[in-house]
Amino acid sequence: MRSMEQVPTGAPKMAEPTEKLNLPDPTEVARETLRRLAMRRIAPTPDNYQTLYEEIVGPTASAAAAGTATATSVLAGLAMDLTLHHPALAASAEALKQALRASDWAQCRKQVGQIVLQLKPGGGSGPGQIDTLGLLRELLVKTLEFGVATQLSHNPTLFEKTQRLAAAVREANSIAGLREAASGLKSMWIDVDLHVSHTHDQQETLRRLLLLLVENIGELLDDDTWLRGQLDVVQTVITGPLKIQALLEAEKRLKEVIYKQSLVKHGLREATATLKATMTSFVSHMSDAVAANDDYQQTIAAHIERISRTEDVLELNRILENLLDETRSAQSDSRRVHAQMIEERDAAQHAANHIKQLELELAQMSALVREDPMTHSLNRRGLDDEFAREASRAERFNTPFSIAVLDVDNFKALNDRRGHNTGDEALIHLVKVAKEELRLSDHIARIGGEEFLIILPNTPVAEAVQIVTRLQRSLTKKYFLDNNERVLITFSAGVAERRAGETQEALIARADSAMYEAKHSGKNRVCVAPDALPQAAG
Numbered sequence: 265m266r267s268m269e270q271v272p273t274g275a276p277k278m279a280e281p282t283e284k285l286n287l288p289d290p291t292e293v294a295r296e297t298l299r300r301l302a303m304r305r306i307a308p309t310p311d312n313y314q315t316l317y318e319e320i321v322g323p324t325a326s327a328a329a330a331g332t333a334t335a336t337s338v339l340a341g342l343a344m345d346l347t348l349h350h351p352a353l354a355a356s357a358e359a360l361k362q363a364l365r366a367s368d369w370a371q372c373r374k375q376v377g378q379i380v381l382q383l384k385p386g387g388g389s390g391p392g393q394i395d396t397l398g399l400l401r402e403l404l405v406k407t408l409e410f411g412v413a414t415q416l417s418h419n420p421t422l423f424e425k426t427q428r429l430a431a432a433v434r435e436a437n438s439i440a441g442l443r444e445a446a447s448g449l450k451s452m453w454i455d456v457d458l459h460v461s462h463t464h465d466q467q468e469t470l471r472r473l474l475l476l477l478v479e480n481i482g483e484l485l486d487d488d489t490w491l492r493g494q495l496d497v498v499q500t501v502i503t504g505p506l507k508i509q510a511l512l513e514a515e516k517r518l519k520e521v522i523y524k525q526s527l528v529k530h531g532l533r534e535a536t537a538t539l540k541a542t543m544t545s546f547v548s549h550m551s552d553a554v555a556a557n558d559d560y561q562q563t564i565a566a567h568i569e570r571i572s573r574t575e576d577v578l579e580l581n582r583i584l585e586n587l588l589d590e591t592r593s594a595q596s597d598s599r600r601v602h603a604q605m606i607e608e609r610d611a612a613q614h615a616a617n618h619i620k621q622l623e624l625e626l627a628q629m630s631a632l633v634r635e636d637p638m639t640h641s642l643n644r645r646g647l648d649d650e651f652a653r654e655a656s657r658a659e660r661f662n663t664p665f666s667i668a669v670l671d672v673d674n675f676k677a678l679n680d681r682r683g684h685n686t687g688d689e690a691l692i693h694l695v696k697v698a699k700e701e702l703r704l705s706d707h708i709a710r711i712g713g714e715e716f717l718i719i720l721p722n723t724p725v726a727e728a729v730q731i732v733t734r735l736q737r738s739l740t741k742k743y744f745l746d747n748n749e750r751v752l753i754t755f756s757a758g759v760a761e762r763r764a765g766e767t768q769e770a771l772i773a774r775a776d777s778a779m780y781e782a783k784h785s786g787k788n789r790v791c792v793a794p795d796a797l798p799q800a801a802g
């Protein structure tokens with residue numbers, strides 16, 4: 265709410281009246297005076313009442329002073345209007361009021377002249393400019409309040425600073441005031457910039473910590489631990505640039521795998537428990553059967569002895585009947601046990617099959633997390649598995665085995681020019697073309713953001729160079745389309761043949777160094793690795 269205004273008082277007396285007064289009805293004048301007080305939101309002090317009254321009827325002091333008072337009240341009214349409606353002219357209006365109070369007519373003339381100049385369009389703060397200025401100021405205030413401050417709500421200091429600055433801009437009603445606000449704005453941007461880079465550093469540190477944690481947990485796990493595949497997904501996501509889409513994808517995949525694994529693990533636990541129970545029961549029935557058989561043997565032996573000792577036919581008849589009874593009961597025992605044993609064997613077989621099925625499902629699920637979710641090439645884990653398999657096969661059959669490290673050329677520029685999503689699509693395209701060009705026995709793995717590794721089993725280095733060169737050529741034919749525009753993707757590659765007993769790490773290091781040579785010698789080419797790097801030697 266605007267504060268109540270004070271109307272200038274003390275109308276000066278002038279020597280000669282300048283115009284004749286035509287006084288209206290005093291009641292009407294009083295009503296009009298009160299209306300103007302209310303309209304202009306002016307404090308109803310006697311002085312203000314007097315000033316407005318005189319503004320309507322002219323000064324009342326004396327007829328001689330009437331002209332002077334009229335001029336004075338008209339000018340005072342003008343000054344008041346300017347103060348109320350043109351804040352940018354407030355200083356000139358105040359100077360005019362002071363000149364009126366001091367009856368300094370020369371000064372009055374000068375101030376009125378200046379006000380006229382300022383009110384002229386293009387005259388420093390003319391009405392057109394005042395509006396533009398006001399609009400711009402309001403725009404800046406809104407930007408600060410709704411655009412900047414809301415983004416900084418998590419940082420109370422910066423939030424308050426922005427709000428204070430918005431208030432200062434809103435109140436700045438002169439060029440000088442706006443200049444001051446502008447210097448506040450500059451200092452605020454410096455703080456925001458510092459804050460943003462601090463947040464970015466924090467994010468980077470957290471990411472490194474997470475990566476370290478994931479790597480260390482990975483070290484502690486057995487090869488076939490469930491967690492490893494899941495950790496690989498997290499690792500892939502946090503190694504590349506943090507993108508909300510990739511993070512959401514990784515989260516979704518992890519949740520799915522964890523949920524399915526919990527279901528399968530539960531089923532596996534139940535099936536194992538059933539098998540154990542069945543086996544226990546099977547063994548106990550076997551021992552029952554053996555025991556029953558034993559009892560029968562012993563009874564037969566006892567009856568045979570009784571038979572050998574007796575000569576009495578009646579006794580023999582009784583023994584025979586006993587014997588038949590025993591035999592019948594032994595037979596039915598044995599049939600029951602046999603039937604039970606068959607039933608239990610079937611149940612055990614069923615449980616074992618179920619377990620096999622569940623294990624198969626688990627293997628399929630862990631294959632899921634051997635893949636890079638974006639390009640569907642192998643991830644680090646998939647690469648490790650395939651490398652180990654191919655290396656041992658090459659040793660067993662004494663066959664050559666090569667790898668190629670590929671790094672997309674000028675990928676940063678492609679991202680910068682066409683956006684990150686197009687960059688992603690380009691990587692997906694590269695893997696698709698590579699899969700089409702390579703043999704079924706070859707494998708492609710993503711080992712970095714825009715870096716890939718191809719495993720070429722049963723391939724000497726010269727042939728590996730040809731394969732990779734052919735892939736380069738096919739990329740010029742199967743070009744990548746971005747918004748129907750052909751984009752040529754090229755890569756530099758380093759090829760190395762595995763030496764007997766060479767570790768995966770050492771072989772990749774050699775291929776990597778050849779890839780760097782390809783980069784440094786002009787890109788879009790293939791270089792062959794030197795025989796051995798110092799760290800790979802021995």
Ligand SMILES: Nc1nc2c(ncn2[C@@H]2O[C@H](COP(=O)(O)OP(=O)(O)OP(=O)(O)O)[C@@H](O)[C@H]2O)c(=O)[nH]1
Nearest residue numbers: 504505672673674675676677679684687688713714
């Ligand atoms: N779109 C996209 N960009 C990625 C991904 N991973 C890494 N990058 C970006 O790839 C770029 C690689 O840049 P650099 O290492 O300078 O390589 P380059 O621009 O290809 O330059 P040269 O290798 O010398 O030809 C970086 O800007 C990374 O942010 C990804 O998954 N998707």
